[in-house]
Amino acid sequence: MAIPWWRRESHSLIWGYAMLEDFKERVWQANRNLVSRGLVFSTWGNASGIDRGASLIVKPSGIDYALMRPDDMVVVDLNGDVVEGTLRPSSDTPAHLELYRAFPGVGGIVHTHSHYATVWAQACRPIPCLGTTHADYCCGDVPVAGPLSEGEVADDYEANTGKVIVRRFEALDPRAFPGVLVAQHGPFAWGETVEDAVESAAVLEEIARLAFHTFILAPGQPVIPDFLLAKHYLRKHGPDAYYGQE
Amino acid sequence: MAIPWWRRESHSLIWGYAMLEDFKERVWQANRNLVSRGLVFSTWGNASGIDRGASLIVKPSGIDYALMRPDDMVVVDLNGDVVEGTLRPSSDTPAHLELYRAFPGVGGIVHTHSHYATVWAQACRPIPCLGTTHADYCCGDVPVAGPLSEGEVADDYEANTGKVIVRRFEALDPRAFPGVLVAQHGPFAWGETVEDAVESAAVLEEIARLAFHTFILAPGQPVIPDFLLAKHYLRKHGPDAYYGQE
Amino acid sequence: MAIPWWRRESHSLIWGYAMLEDFKERVWQANRNLVSRGLVFSTWGNASGIDRGASLIVKPSGIDYALMRPDDMVVVDLNGDVVEGTLRPSSDTPAHLELYRAFPGVGGIVHTHSHYATVWAQACRPIPCLGTTHADYCCGDVPVAGPLSEGEVADDYEANTGKVIVRRFEALDPRAFPGVLVAQHGPFAWGETVEDAVESAAVLEEIARLAFHTFILAPGQPVIPDFLLAKHYLRKHGPDAYYGQE
Amino acid sequence: MAIPWWRRESHSLIWGYAMLEDFKERVWQANRNLVSRGLVFSTWGNASGIDRGASLIVKPSGIDYALMRPDDMVVVDLNGDVVEGTLRPSSDTPAHLELYRAFPGVGGIVHTHSHYATVWAQACRPIPCLGTTHADYCCGDVPVAGPLSEGEVADDYEANTGKVIVRRFEALDPRAFPGVLVAQHGPFAWGETVEDAVESAAVLEEIARLAFHTFILAPGQPVIPDFLLAKHYLRKHGPDAYYGQE
Numbered sequence: 014m015a016i017p018w019w020r021r022e023s024h025s026l027i028w029g030y031a032m033l034e035d036f037k038e039r040v041w042q043a044n045r046n047l048v049s050r051g052l053v054f055s056t057w058g059n060a061s062g063i064d065r066g067a068s069l070i071v072k073p074s075g076i077d078y079a080l081m082r083p084d085d086m087v088v089v090d091l092n093g094d095v096v097e098g099t100l101r102p103s104s105d106t107p108a109h110l111e112l113y114r115a116f117p118g119v120g121g122i123v124h125t126h127s128h129y130a131t132v133w134a135q136a137c138r139p140i141p142c143l144g145t146t147h148a149d150y151c152c153g154d155v156p157v158a159g160p161l162s163e164g165e166v167a168d169d170y171e172a173n174t175g176k177v178i179v180r181r182f183e184a185l186d187p188r189a190f191p192g193v194l195v196a197q198h199g200p201f202a203w204g205e206t207v208e209d210a211v212e213s214a215a216v217l218e219e220i221a222r223l224a225f226h227t228f229i230l231a232p233g234q235p236v237i238p239d240f241l242l243a244k245h246y247l248r249k250h251g252p253d254a255y256y257g258q259e
Numbered sequence: 260m261a262i263p264w265w266r267r268e269s270h271s272l273i274w275g276y277a278m279l280e281d282f283k284e285r286v287w288q289a290n291r292n293l294v295s296r297g298l299v300f301s302t303w304g305n306a307s308g309i310d311r312g313a314s315l316i317v318k319p320s321g322i323d324y325a326l327m328r329p330d331d332m333v334v335v336d337l338n339g340d341v342v343e344g345t346l347r348p349s350s351d352t353p354a355h356l357e358l359y360r361a362f363p364g365v366g367g368i369v370h371t372h373s374h375y376a377t378v379w380a381q382a383c384r385p386i387p388c389l390g391t392t393h394a395d396y397c398c399g400d401v402p403v404a405g406p407l408s409e410g411e412v413a414d415d416y417e418a419n420t421g422k423v424i425v426r427r428f429e430a431l432d433p434r435a436f437p438g439v440l441v442a443q444h445g446p447f448a449w450g451e452t453v454e455d456a457v458e459s460a461a462v463l464e465e466i467a468r469l470a471f472h473t474f475i476l477a478p479g480q481p482v483i484p485d486f487l488l489a490k491h492y493l494r495k496h497g498p499d500a501y502y503g504q505e
Numbered sequence: 506m507a508i509p510w511w512r513r514e515s516h517s518l519i520w521g522y523a524m525l526e527d528f529k530e531r532v533w534q535a536n537r538n539l540v541s542r543g544l545v546f547s548t549w550g551n552a553s554g555i556d557r558g559a560s561l562i563v564k565p566s567g568i569d570y571a572l573m574r575p576d577d578m579v580v581v582d583l584n585g586d587v588v589e590g591t592l593r594p595s596s597d598t599p600a601h602l603e604l605y606r607a608f609p610g611v612g613g614i615v616h617t618h619s620h621y622a623t624v625w626a627q628a629c630r631p632i633p634c635l636g637t638t639h640a641d642y643c644c645g646d647v648p649v650a651g652p653l654s655e656g657e658v659a660d661d662y663e664a665n666t667g668k669v670i671v672r673r674f675e676a677l678d679p680r681a682f683p684g685v686l687v688a689q690h691g692p693f694a695w696g697e698t699v700e701d702a703v704e705s706a707a708v709l710e711e712i713a714r715l716a717f718h719t720f721i722l723a724p725g726q727p728v729i730p731d732f733l734l735a736k737h738y739l740r741k742h743g744p745d746a747y748y749g750q751e
Numbered sequence: 752m753a754i755p756w757w758r759r760e761s762h763s764l765i766w767g768y769a770m771l772e773d774f775k776e777r778v779w780q781a782n783r784n785l786v787s788r789g790l791v792f793s794t795w796g797n798a799s800g801i802d803r804g805a806s807l808i809v810k811p812s813g814i815d816y817a818l819m820r821p822d823d824m825v826v827v828d829l830n831g832d833v834v835e836g837t838l839r840p841s842s843d844t845p846a847h848l849e850l851y852r853a854f855p856g857v858g859g860i861v862h863t864h865s866h867y868a869t870v871w872a873q874a875c876r877p878i879p880c881l882g883t884t885h886a887d888y889c890c891g892d893v894p895v896a897g898p899l900s901e902g903e904v905a906d907d908y909e910a911n912t913g914k915v916i917v918r919r920f921e922a923l924d925p926r927a928f929p930g931v932l933v934a935q936h937g938p939f940a941w942g943e944t945v946e947d948a949v950e951s952a953a954v955l956e957e958i959a960r961l962a963f964h965t966f967i968l969a970p971g972q973p974v975i976p977d978f979l980l981a982k983h984y985l986r987k988h989g990p991d992a993y994y995g996q997e
Binding site: 055104128129131133135136137160166197198199225229 | 390458461468470472480484490494501
């Protein structure tokens, strides 16, 4: 993880300002890439990035993606209070905050209603690991968090959405998964950076689509054996990774 | 609802003419957007807009979308008589008129044969509310109107299409739904303006597509609980709405 | 049907030449439109047009669509003999010829392997009329011709493909259908002109796709009642047609 | 098969260099075409070409397709040792090498995770020959190789992937098939040249998609009879081939 800019020796107000502007532009670009990659219909999605120890940058609420400018991005602290920006932060900010607090390795989060990932979420079923494409990115089935109880929906709904995800990962390493499905809702994806999180969201959608059609063709197909799962996951992500992706 | 232009104090013939031209252009643009958003194959669809108390503007019948100009839009009154325009109004105009008469809050109507909405209509099944994407726009299952009886088809078929929709909404608030399915036929969508109606048609198609694949994956999946439906619908549309869409 | 150019009083060699060049360009454009409308993958398809009593213009065999020029079109007579052109006519020409001989009202024919029409053909099932979209273009289920017997495949395979289609329409009016499915093979579509035939091929694909998903959603769904089928078909195609397509 | 350049009489170092550069560009272009034809998501795929008796040219490992240049292609010999190039060859190179060694007629190989071919591979099912589109390219069902045993996965996994394919083709002629499915993984396709291999990969994807939807519509549909399979395959590929593709 990079050292936050204000802790660096060469820190100055001017340089720090430039860094923040650059970070806003990256988060803005990531939000736009959700649209250009077909992961977001209308305005159904958002991407955020965090500069650890410092500021969280989120998409503003209810702004058309096509009209949104880098300067419209909202800077909030880890309590969710706006530090900079004139627009309201995305309503999903409390969910993002819960994940950033609980998952130290995560630097970017994306929430979408991308089609096939949402289909599995609506079906309240984990995405089974039926092939090596899945195993290249995800160390087992993609888990389902929730559904939320009536009480969790009534109060602090968005924060509770984050909390059920964190609870689901109590015994799992979030870095071994591109994301998660929230039951009856849709996917959240993440990565070390906001750009990685967008890539994770795209991968999650494609493995959801592959698993959907495989399940329809062969409903009783078992998941792949552990030795194949481990081989594929570890050749890309393990300590002896040698696979630069084909 | 805006005050119709001819009732405004500043009303003048010139200004009124400019308003009408502007309105024609909006309806024309809405019809073209149906094509660019993939909701209309060939010429299978139309959008109309109404200036309450005044004129209804509809697409002309049998004109290629690519060649259609704003001036080709047809102005009709609430009896369906042509007030302005040299082309014949869309054959579906009587259905639009029935809806405008019965639904005072509606300012724009769109009829398409968009793929997945038409699939549910052909299957004569309401679109079940299986997730929060649906609940964000629609307060429960999307209802099915009809099918029409032999008599309703034989005489005044297009007007009767509107009437079965109105009958289906006797106990429902049309503003709580983006539209409706007509059995064995396809969807009608609406909104406060013609632009909103196009957006409703696009949303209706996407929730139809999500529900289709979810149903195929998990045929016995129950609809989401009422507390989750209400939460999502009301946080966007209720008196205390706070959700600017992600 | 227009009078063939060489029978017109104003006939001259120069004018006749210009007419033929124009007709070649139309057939060439129709073949290219099959690609741009997504009906043809690779080179799997062809369009032909006929000037009744005169020449049939067909796509040359094995030519890349992108490189094909209007002058590459091949002119054949009703015996299939090449009248003009240096390239070999499409291998499917004998099938086209059978249809032109048997169906006097047909002026253009298209053969594709468009996706969902081919799926129904491979399943050897007629496309059931499950909605008004279908009824607007097709007076009942889209019929299946064949499959061909071993003898029909062994000798004159392509001509026999045309013959099984003609046999299937012994008691049907080809003008009441946009085309037909050949079992285990794919669709043939037709129209009054080559441009109409391309439109028919596109419509056939879309109603095949609508019927596919409706069947998957509701396998027991009955076809629409005759009074609705007749109303939709006749309001567009009957003697009192009033429907300019929405 | 063309005579390798260094065996030609006119061979000179300069001319040879130009030939190799040209060949690199072809392999580079083929890799890019995998993306533009929708066969590769992200970086999930690779194409290679061989100059028989000489050099094998492969995609470098882990390079973004959009940034990759012709000079980034890696030249390896039949032992897999790098002959030219500064980047690491694709991790899948050992699988390609096994196929080139066993299949003398093959001059190009493509590995993708194209959607429907991968779905059949994940379902561990051969693609049944349900229509003439399939028969035009493939002399029977597309076979499945593997799955690999635990030992085959543990050591020399990529070379063993090639070996299970070769084993599967012990009694089959690879030239009679566009490619193969590796169980739980995805497709490999091939052809006489690297360009042919890309076309084979595209055909394999489309026949996988056709078979998928046909199977969903009519699960009990039998494969087409041998006489029809033979007719279609042989009219394009047999000694008396006359079919220039429609």
